[in-house]
Amino acid sequence: xxxxxxxxxxxxxxxxxxxxxxxxxxxxxxxxxxxxxxxxxxxxxxxxxxxxxxxxxxxxxxxxxxxxxxxxxxxxxxxxxxxxxxxxxxxxxxxxxxxxxxxxxxxxxxxxxxxxxxxxxxxxxxxxxxxxxxxxxxxxxxxxxxxxxxxxxxxxxxxxxxxxxxxxxxxxxxxxxxxx
Amino acid sequence: xxxxxxxxxxxxxxxxxxxxxxxxxxxxxxxxxxxxxxxxxxxxxxxxxxxxxxxxxxxxxxxxxxxxxxxxxxxxxxxxxxxxxxxxxxxxxxxxxxxxxxxxxxxxxxxxxxxxxxxxxxxxxxxxxxxxxxxxxxxxxxxxxxxxxxxxxxxxxxxxxxxxxxxxxxxxxxxxxxxx
DNA sequence: GTAGTCATGTAAGACGTTACATGATTCT
DNA sequence: AGAATCATGTAACGTCTTACATGACTAC
Numbered sequence: 001x002x003x004x005x006x007x008x009x010x011x012x013x014x015x016x017x018x019x020x021x022x023x024x025x026x027x028x029x030x031x032x033x034x035x036x037x038x039x040x041x042x043x044x045x046x047x048x049x050x051x052x053x054x055x056x057x058x059x060x061x062x063x064x065x066x067x068x069x070x071x072x073x074x075x076x077x078x079x080x081x082x083x084x085x086x087x088x089x090x091x092x093x094x095x096x097x098x099x100x101x102x103x104x105x106x107x108x109x110x111x112x113x114x115x116x117x118x119x120x121x122x123x124x125x126x127x128x129x130x131x132x133x134x135x136x137x138x139x140x141x142x143x144x145x146x147x148x149x150x151x152x153x154x155x156x157x158x159x160x161x162x163x164x165x166x167x168x169x170x171x172x173x174x175x176x177x178x179x180x
Numbered sequence: 181x182x183x184x185x186x187x188x189x190x191x192x193x194x195x196x197x198x199x200x201x202x203x204x205x206x207x208x209x210x211x212x213x214x215x216x217x218x219x220x221x222x223x224x225x226x227x228x229x230x231x232x233x234x235x236x237x238x239x240x241x242x243x244x245x246x247x248x249x250x251x252x253x254x255x256x257x258x259x260x261x262x263x264x265x266x267x268x269x270x271x272x273x274x275x276x277x278x279x280x281x282x283x284x285x286x287x288x289x290x291x292x293x294x295x296x297x298x299x300x301x302x303x304x305x306x307x308x309x310x311x312x313x314x315x316x317x318x319x320x321x322x323x324x325x326x327x328x329x330x331x332x333x334x335x336x337x338x339x340x341x342x343x344x345x346x347x348x349x350x351x352x353x354x355x356x357x358x359x360x
Numbered sequence: 361g362t363a364g365t366c367a368t369g370t371a372a373g374a375c376g377t378t379a380c381a382t383g384a385t386t387c388t
Numbered sequence: 389a390g391a392a393t394c395a396t397g398t399a400a401c402g403t404c405t406t407a408c409a410t411g412a413c414t415a416c
Contacts, residue, residue, distance in 0.1 A: 001374085002275050009282035019395050029281065032274040039376065041397060062385065064395040083282060084290050086297035087275035089305060094212040094337075095182050095267035101209065101334045102189035102263060104327040110264050111330075117266035125269060146359045147284040150291075153352045154281045157274075157345075164344035165337075172333045179326045181402085199367055219404065221369060242413065244367040 002087075003043050004052075006033055008079040011053060011071040013141060018044050019066065024141075028151070031125070031158055044069060052078055100172070108180065112173055119169050122162050129158045182267075183223050184232075186213055188259040191233060191251040193321055198224050199246065204321075208331070211305070211338055224249060232258055280352070288360065292353055299349050302342050309338045 010016060010024050018041050025035045044067075047053050052075035056068045071079070096118050103111050133155055142148040190196060190204050198221050205215045224247075227233050232255035236248050251259070276298050283291050313335055322328040 002273070002278055003375085006278050006282070009278070012282070012285070017395075018397095029278060032272055032277045034271055034273075034376095036377065037395095038378085038397080038399095060394090063393090064382095064384075066395060079282075080285065083279055083286055084294070086294055087279070089298075089301050090272055090274045090276075091214055092212055092270055092272050093182070093214075094270045096270075097212045097334050097337055098182055098186050098189070098209060099263055099267070100330055102186070102192070102259075103330055104322075104324060105192070105260065106263055114264070114266055118269075121269050142284075144284060149355060149359070150280055150283055153355065154277045156351075157277055157348050160344045160348050161272075161341065164340045168337050168340050171336075175329065175333065179329070183403085197367075198369095199365095214404095216405065217367095218369080218371095218406085240366090243365090244412070246367060 002033065003035055003039060004047055005079055005082045006035075007040065007043055007047070008052060008071055008075050009083075011069055012076065012079060013143075015056075015068050015070040017058075017066040017068050021069075031129075032154075047075070051075075108176055111176060115169050115173050119166060122166055122169070126159065126162050126166075129155060129162070133159075182213065183215055183219060184227055185259055185262045186215075187220065187223055187227070188232060188251055188255055189263075191249055192256065192259060193323075195236075195248050195250040197238075197246040197248050211309075212334075227255070231255075288356055291356060295349050295353050299346060302346055302349070306339065306342050306346075309335060309342070313339075 006025070006029060007021055010021055016024070018037065021044075022035070022037045022040050025033070025040070029035075044053070044055075048055055048069070051072060053069045053071055056070065057065060058068050059065050096114065099114060100111070103114075133152075142151060186205070186209060187201055190201055196204070198217065201220050201224075202215070202217050205213070205220070209215075224233070224235075228235055228249070231252060233249045233251055236250070237245060238248050239245050276294065279294060280291070283294075313332075322331060
């Protein structure tokens, strides 16, 4: 149930509709906490039931009506409690590693092809991270210098991680060549 | 459905019971593809129905009877097809990063405490990886030099990854100190 | 005696993905 | 004419986790 807290975290900055929240996910936490709109709408219903948010229907002409959510005092307390609780290490389900571990029945070319595809996808991902860094999507929301620093720290994590993967993959390709 | 292929991969090395498979998961892929026994038994039932494995009941005295599974030709074909298919980048759901992104409402001490706990858990994890490297659990199963290399490559991935995380976390702690 | 290993399973619930469904407005 | 944006939702399905359930044997 971290989706719940990510949503509460955004609502703590300002009241938002489900649609707005989805956009904020895509513009920021997308890569380390993806969420679909169905998930978001369901979770909003749930936390509304728990009294962590209130809902206000905004009638619009030209665009569809929307439901704007606001965090309650109870929601803030709940969020704060979660934010100060240490979490367990993330579990990564890494298909490529499963493949590499079982790959002795493949040819070198086949394994290298898997690794090269991985490298290519990582480069795409890294570019997205660097674009985010440039555009500073997040700066629009960040209210303090410290908050900007925190978001930047989060971004750096992704860049570091994928650079480490890149290094690993190229070394693996090189190492494989001894089995020609 | 990668669990299915991880299981087929193990069965490709030798016939095994569900219990054996669970032990092999824990001794090798544990950190990048965890699985519980309920998941494994259900998946075995499923792939038995698909004709990818055959089942033989081994009656024992002293220990409970067991069901030993063997991969079929169809299973081997299916496995091979999956092994040569490029997978999408793994999605990591990283709670700590969600917390850090929303952490501006916390004090420096509170954030640093989160990061320190993270560092501590990573050190535990790294130790497990290094033990695996020493004990070479996998060497017992590896039939060729190349297979040993592949398993080692997989292990290295984890070590690289967590070392990158360690570096990131210590830098984050340092960076935070400018907001005293 | 009590904890651990061997060995299997079921059931409920939490969480996530994909597809289906609608409909006005605006931009190209 | 077609695509994108705004805006919400439901339903089915797939996957994963946790708890419940049993029972003999072995080692301390």
